[in-house]
Amino acid sequence: MSAGGAGGEAKGGYPPNTIIGIGAAGGLLGIYLAHFLSGINPAFSFLGGIGAICAIVWGADAVRRVASYGLGTGVPSIGMIALGMGIVAALFGLSVGGIAGPIVSFIAAAVIGAIIGVLANKVIGMGIPIMERAMVEIAGAGTLAIIGLSTVIAGSFEYGAVIENVVSTGFIAMIFIIGGMGILHPFNANLGPDEKQDRTLSVAVEKASLAMIISGIASSINEGMGAAIVTVLVGLAIWYMAFNKYYGFVKRDAHAVVGTGLLPSAEELE
């Protein structure tokens, strides 16, 4: 018995390619802008967080599309695997890629995602039509989320700086889990037959902005208080807007939003 979705293709809203464009282009652009502009002023490192938000929204949409095929309790697992693939690809790409690091990571993630997608469908036999494609997308989104949030903390995506400020300080654990939850939680939180894409993605923006805020707090050690405050304030503003948007969607979509009340009667349920 599945308490999950309808067990078919996810419907409605923005087409997948639009979201992929926003996620991949926005993510890479944010990361590169943060990397280069932080050299001028550390306060610009918040742009890495904007890139991470784009990537997490993309990841959440990919999870939504693949999990609509009836993955109920598998939704959290797919979010974890996203960041698991992402962390390997990110560190590999940054270590060999130099200035092209994020792009190399992104390609490495696509390869890892494709292999895992093929394994899931062909070897384990999950039989989800879009599995391979979705795993490539999820791996790419997870990688960009990790590099984006790491750039917020380290002020750069240079391998040495990331290892020193993100990995050896242990913040990588926080990035891993908060990025993963950003990708898995939106669809998981809105699971049900009347799930809507815009509501799910508004949660993705909200959770990604929380990731940005926490990374901003962590960045104060390396980047200084000024840069950290900019990141936290921008993150808070995005969080406030996204949460209000989400609450509006809940009021629009729910059967009823009531201050208090008894359970619907048997006649009402008919």
Added chain:
Amino acid sequence: MEPLISMGVLALIGVAATIAGASEDLESDVGSQSNPNSQVQLAPQMMFPHRIYNKAVSGEPPSNALMSAVGATGAVVLMDEFSLSPLFALVFGALIAAMVHGTFAVTSTMGRAASQRRFKQPVYLDMIRSHTPVIMGYAFITTFCILVVSFLMDSVLSHPFPLPLLAFIWGITVGAIGSSTGDVHYGAEREFQQFEFGSGLNASNSGNIVRFAESGLRNGYDNSWFCAKFGGPVTGIAFGMTVFLGNWITTVFDPARGVAEGWLSVVAGVIIVLILIFWNRKIEVAARNAFGPYKQDKTEEEAAA
């Protein structure tokens, strides 16, 4: 380090872990996370709308890892950047983590209810307003205790891992133990109290969870009250024992004193695991002998025949 001091630290770690385990289980019970959640989610689809919090953040291990890693990040920043005392930093870190967890709880319960529009499950704002602070309160206690455990391991027992990574690992552990130990008492028993004890969950009873309390409608408080009698404490003991025994073997047989001691600690760990497996088996056999298999009614047997 003086053996006496390390023993004292070990005792403190064990106490903090016990409290963390108990509060973790009650935190998940107030919001019906993890194991009991599938039936709370299913109930409206089977025409049983309810006033029970649907905190589908994720499984308990990731959500507790999130709280602990976020709390540790805040604490590290306050200690390193602002040179605050560890006690204040850990409290403030736990506060940040509880607030983040609160937003996850709210978005999940609202979203899950809104996605059940066709089953006419309303979003009860008073229920969300009253339960979320309780969830955040338990989350605060859990995170603070996990941070105490991680901080003591890091600074006193000189663990090589940084604080956020240790907290992350202990968060996953407390979530896994809470999910496997404590949830049974809510998911298997409390939700199906109206059916005969020990009868298991018949497929036709799926989603038919208890929705009415002694007075009024049942909510998350009622469930945490029930679980606080046994499920919560037993989770605390399980997690406390895990943390205590896990550290005890390397405190008594400190690998820093030589390779032989290190191997002795491994041997001690294996012996503890074997004793626990044997003891568990004894308890299981004793329980089966005492209570036996579920006995069917005569009428059921006739119907089956």
